[in-house]
Amino acid sequence: MGDGAVRHIGAAERRARLALRQRLAPGARAGTPEEIADTLVALHGTDPATVYLAVAARLTDPGRTVAETERALYTDRSLVRMHGMRSTVFVFPAELTAVVHASTGIAVAARERAGLLQQMAAAGAPDAVWLKEVEDATLTALARRGQATAVELARDEPRLKERFVYGAGKSYEGLHTVSTRLLRLLGQEGKVVRGRPLGSWTSSQFRWAPAPPHPELDIAGAQAALLDRWLTACGPATEADLTWWTGWKVTEVRRALTAIGARRVQLDDEEAVAAASAMGWVTADDPLTAPPAASAPWAALLPALDPTAMGWRHRDWFLAPALRPALFDRSGNVGPTVWWGGRVVGGWAQRADGEIVWRLLERDGVGAEAERAVAAEADRLRSWVGGVRITPRFRTPLERELTAA
Template sequence: MAMRHVDDAERRARLARRHGLHPAHRLDDVLSATRAMTVLHSTESATPYLSVGARTDGVGPEQVDRALYEQRSVVRQLAMRRTLFVLPRDLLPAALGSAAARVAAEQRRRLTRDVERHGIARDGTAWLEAACEAVLRHLAGSEPLPARRLREEVPELTGTVTVGVGTRYGGTFPVAPRVLAVLGAEGRITRGPNAGHWRTWRPTWTLTADWLGEDVEPVCPEEGYAELVRRWLRTFGPGTADDLRWWLGSTVSAVRTALADVGAVEVSLADGHSGWVLPDDTEPADPVEPWAALLPTLDATTMGWRGREHYLDPADVPYLFDTNGNAGTTAWWDGRVVGAWVQDPDGTVQVVLTPAGTARAGRQGRAALREEAACLSGWLDGVVVPHVYASRLMKGARLP
């Protein structure tokens, strides 16, 4: 039987429907929007709020807060690629048993090495175990606490290390946040209420069992990776094995095993590579009418694949991504990224197109994006969102 071919137009149609970006396929609430995307990026505090807002009608920051901090139907978790995500709660065992466990092991190794190298302790492993146990004891029965309070109240967290000398992100840093990151990646503690506005990130920490009302048992790595791959294919398929390896931050072997475990079906893609879909997802997708969307920094759609040519002109990458591959805000027309969006000091949203995007959007696309900008301005209601990962286009770089 001939291998089915999925062209770029079909991939964009799938994206429009499954990601809740087409007006006819909006999602109902915070949990359904998170499930639709498998996970939401949460490195920047505002991103999950804006990501949900872009995929739903009438769901604002208050509902996102309620899902995170009252219903706790979605949770923040350090997982794939040492990135902070918002996950549906039922995905937590799979993430903790696979991608998060890989991150935790690597962070443990690096921290114990640095503790010994900087003279904090001769035995970094013993020091880290003592520090972790001290944090767990201190949080037991306590209200959620910010990292600063934990540093002040837990002597075992004392110490600093100097890393990345001569680099942009180098400097001398306390070890306390790295201990918390290890415990968080292992699922023993979790991020509780945000002590700041939703647009800024001031997390508090609490025991995971206290926050969720139960212990979370990680599944075995193979089962965890299989579940992550199953959900990723439902959201992003077809995608390549390389897309999955990058997204998971895993090994090629883990991806191959997971694809086999879920019974993934191979298809051909327009760029000549092989892609994969779930066995019940092989039917062609119908086209959709043109649509416009404004997505936030590091949105899960923009960051879903490593190979992005089916929705992104390679010439636009330097204007929309930083040198580490982090995407800024994006403006979409009919399934393709055509630019970015920024805010005036009063919070009004403006769309900025690349030269290629201007030609691609045309009059219809530009008008639709102006309408999206007005809607987003109303949704933000004067709130100006700060960005850590601002692209060249967002910064106003002159375009050729």
């Protein structure tokens, strides 16, 4: 995976790369949501608002965020919301859906189907033949309707309303409808995708739509293609970063690194060193001969689950460990963050009256210039959000504190 001397890439250079490759420096912003998604590979879609907020932070004209993102998602369908890495919902460029499905979706879907059938059997629910009949009827109804909610589909296929007990006798016991589990499974299998929501752009009540047709790809080839795209946007990255982001086995990551001719670089991330993983990887054509020109200090207000903040497992090079308890929930989901010069320096929130409030948690190298720049970004965010209220799906300590003040 590369010959010759191993070049060192320090934290400052990684932050300079991040400013440009993640389209966060003002001069690197994009004109359309498609450009942003293509650059970043994927936008987190678990929280619907994150997609729009992440786009707005990187768009030249944030006032066009909602109209342009809805056009891309629901009119042109140049962006697709679907299950991807780690069985998480993301928004991908349409041309990448086949790669994502083959590289990550197939294995996850197989486990999900086996698990669903096992749970149904334990609950005394009908068998695989019955489930296949319901599935076929559901897909037929969806094709006829074009897009529909689970409730609408249940009118065509009443068996979707049937329920079974999941985890009987366990602390997590619950009553599941067939529609909830089956539609999720069909999404993981690449047969359906999430369509237009019932409410505004912050709504999590989605319609379902047939998945766009795509070719069946070789799994190893698809994994190599996805890893190459991601390293272009996020490299250098450690092996631990790669296995975490993709959800693949370490053997699959190593195979993909070999396939794309990835090159090794030396990192000085203390967190990575402590994990005995200070070796990073970049693409074969990464311009290692000279570091990227350092951009002027820049500020950004990124949303909860932003793809940059969630992009790596090892984050010490842009996020001080002391800040994590305030900015992450107990499951490891990052909340809204304030950035200055390529580092997370605080967090922000929106209060009930619509005011955007923020707090700096890191003062090293963060002075009056930074405060003015952050205030300007808060005004930029407020100007296009308008009267819409945003509450992150996963609440974090600082976000809760700021909204309660």
